[in-house]
Amino acid sequence: MARSEYILLDDVHRTYQEAGRSHAVLKGLSLAMNSGEIIALLGRSGSGKSTLLNVISGIDKPDQGQVVVNGIDLTALSERELTLFRREHIGFIYQFFNLIPTLTARENIALVLELNGYSPTAVREISQTMLAAVDLSQAADRFPDRMSGGEQQRVAIARALAHSPGLVLADELTGTLDAETGQLVLKLLQKLVSDQGGTLLLVTHSLAVAKTADRVLTLEDGQLAEQEGSFAW
Amino acid sequence: MPGSLPISLLQRSSLRFMAHHKRQSWLTFTGIMLGVTMVVAVDLANSSARRAFALSLTSVAGNVTHQIVGGPLGIDEHVYSRIRTELAIRNSAPMVTGVVRIKGQNFRLIGSDPISEATIGRHVLGLHRGELKEALLNPNAVVLSERGANRLELSLNQTFSLQVTGREPEVKLVATFAADNPAATEGLIFTDIANAQTLLQRWGRLDRIDLVIDRDDQLRLEAWLPDELKLVESDSRNQSMQQMSDAFHINLTAMSLLALLVATLLIYNTMTLSVIQRRRTLGIYRTLGVSRGEIFNLVLSESLALAVIASAAGLVAGLLLGQLLVQLVTRTINDLYFSLHVSAFLIDPWSLLKGFSLGIVMTLISAFLPAWEANRTEPIAVQQRSALEEQWRSRLPFFVTVGLVFLLLGMLLVNREHGSLLEGFAALTMIVMGFCLVIPSIVVVLSRATILVIAPLPYQIVRIAIRGISSGISRTGLAVAALTVAVSVTVGVGIMVGSFRHTVAVWLDQALVGDVYISPTGLVSDDALRRVKQQLTGVDGIKHVVGSRVLNAESEFGPLRLMARTLTDVDTGMPMKEAVPGAEQLFLEGQGVLVSEPLAYHRQRGPGDTISLHTSEGPRQFPIVGVYFDYTSSQGMVVMQHELYRHWWSDDSLTGLTVVGKQGVTADKLLSETRRAIGLDLEHFTVISNGEIRQVALSVFDRTFVITDVMRLLAILVAAVSVLSALIALQLERTREFGILRATGMTPGQIRLMIIVQTLLIGLFAGLLAIPLGLLMAEVLIEVINRRAFGWSMQQTLPVDVLIQAMVLALGSAFLAGLYPAHKAATISPSMALREE
Incomplete structure (x- = not known):
């Protein structure tokens, strides 16, 4: 399968002001990620992994450098355009699931479809399909607080993939799950992403998770490095 | 590319949020409802009274264009x-x-x-x-x-x-x-x-x-x-009757709007609370691609939905409260202005529409900032809890500047010569709003000062409580502001009513120069009162009897009260405000008249000017030799020597007698002597002592202000709910902090104590700030509002009990409002709280 560059980061800098002092998180970072590729991103706490996800998803803007996702230069977009870009092209999965507590499992999935302007019929059908894909058809009408952590994470995966985004960003996907559930969830996510031909960027501390990726990158001192061999954390 | 955004699931989520947070939804609901209730009730009471007045006029006036009125x-x-x-x-x-x-x-x-x-x-x-x-x-x-x-x-x-x-x-x-x-x-x-x-x-x-x-x-x-006869246009005559009570209606409306202002702060607080609670959810929305504008609209549409329901409930409650108020309003109008019979409570659709619209508009205005706050919510990945407070703190200097500008503008309007009543209210509103904007900064300063004061003491709990006030200033500042405004209304109106009562009491002492007053129970012939005067002359203990005639006379300003008195000594019984030199002599010689203070103020006439009255020989100009203090009527009164009156009106009849006793004769003895002298005719007259008149006058005065007390209590109620919502907001924001404190060994009792200390401090700050604002408000009410509305001047007094009452009210309502949040905070499960992000 022919692969093209889906994400292209070039000389990205991001500095924060904290208590009157500058703190450079990303220092001239560059990254090329192909369509359909799965990359695991490792790094110590505070190394800037979340900042990198924010920059790639258009939540945060770099001070300098270029961020191109699916051929769109994010640095040139307005706040509203970035929101619409995120809505259409990105699927987010978090360690703490971040489901909407006042919506049922089905509605959580339907929300992104509605946001993307799908017809009511399509919303219903895709929600149902996604629920079945994560094996939660029976929990469709349950609210998040009535679900286990593993179930909530599966709903989060279904929500992230429902609108077939080009890029899925997963931040500590298995952080709050036990090893066995974590593995199941990870396999499910990888399968679904690969079925849709999507691109997956996994931020993780887990070596086991990292090993399942096509490539492993390490973020250290504001720069990315290709990781090979054993991991220190 | 996605089409336009259908947000039904977002709205559904909002509705469920409101349903899951019933208490909070009730708070917002109550705030809106109370505000609308106040406005609608007062408006309906006013319009019922006005309508009854208009109807009674119409029923006896019909489509009449003119009237001929006599002397x-x-x-x-x-x-x-x-x-x-x-x-x-x-x-x-x-x-x-x-x-x-x-x-x-x-x-x-x-x-x-x-x-x-x-x-x-x-x-x-x-x-x-x-x-x-x-x-x-x-x-x-x-x-x-x-x-x-x-x-x-x-x-x-x-x-x-x-x-x-x-x-x-x-x-x-x-x-x-x-x-x-x-x-x-x-x-x-x-x-x-x-x-x-x-x-x-x-x-x-x-x-x-x-x-x-x-x-x-x-x-x-x-x-x-x-x-001696005058042709007047029917409309202008009715209008001048109506205008008499207009100021009273305006004052009531202003109080209801003040309550709405307090309610607005409450709505702001509760709406902010609902945004705070959902900051995480809103962050998720942002991450999923919901735009800022959509979130803004979502919060506003929630408020709109609540506003519609609560305003509708406010209309119903306003109808009920209005029925109570209309009785109070009517009683006051009967006491002060004219005989009015309002048995039917008229439901004016315009009042309902106005109340409903005000509820919606005020809710949307107060929800605007929370909606803006929500719209600034960052996607979940970059949320910082302290960002909001930081933002708020950075805006404090701006608030102070705007507040000071408002205060300055308010003071400029207050000091404008002959400004209108509406300008007076605008000035009062600006002063209150200006003060509100400065309050958060003062609270920060007061909190820091309190920490310095208790620095040597080992009270960590108190220290945490005080720091909580300044660190959560976006919530506490508003709670203090709402409570301050409500309590300052109590102080301002309390001082105004106290000063007014004191002034009237002093004035009654000066004005009631007679010992016994006699008036007919109905219309009696002139002879009857004249006969009584004869009967009383020479009675043991009676020094002299003075006759007087009070009537409605036509003037260049429409109908006004005219009093003709036969004065036998220099003491006119009318405390003078200002006069031309030798005024008393000129008055006694019938070379000029006295006008009451309200008349002088409203018509801008003073000593040296003239006033035109319609006499039996047509309009005549009378020189004004003095202006006297008078609190019997805001309509205005002219007083002249009886001889002068008799000359121009050819009327020798009397409507009242004043009996002055000899030195050393007790009031009781004089009263019984007078009654005995009148004999069989006594049933046709009211014979009343100086003391009884004083008592009746003051009881009428007290009755007049019952409605004011009702309004003050309602304003306090709204403020207490406002404090409650602010404290709940604080408690929600600090759930994790409470969890940590519990986990590190603080007992539920200590947490409870900490919150109570905090609320008492909020009450203390509000009480302290309400005193200067209340004094300022009293000054404006006395010197501007009442003066422009009624033309009365008052001697300002500072009743200590009003200040004590204000402190007790502020501390008490804050304490009561703090009980529930204290209980909630104390019963937080440390493990649950620590799981919160």
């Missing part, structure tokens, strides 16, 4: 027949009116001529019906409305007695009628004009002649009318 003795009835014969003006109807009592209730007796009534097209009674005409022409026949008859439990052809002119003549109810507007005629009793003249002992006299005439007839009449 103190009314109009000779021959004038009426001459108008019809000599001037051939047929569209005219004579009328005699007076107050009578039936079964202890006041009614207005209307004597009219059924045939003439038809010529001016007045059919309020259905008098065009032959049988009714027939009935009315019978001697002693009267007609009541069906509702009036039911109220008095009278049936057709029943005979009953009226209390009038000191007698109790028998009359017969010959017919009842169903009025189109029962409220307008319920307090009226109709009879033929000849019967009315007999009942009121006004033989051969009319009170007025109603006319439906064009411009030509008007000119002819004006040229023809004898000097």
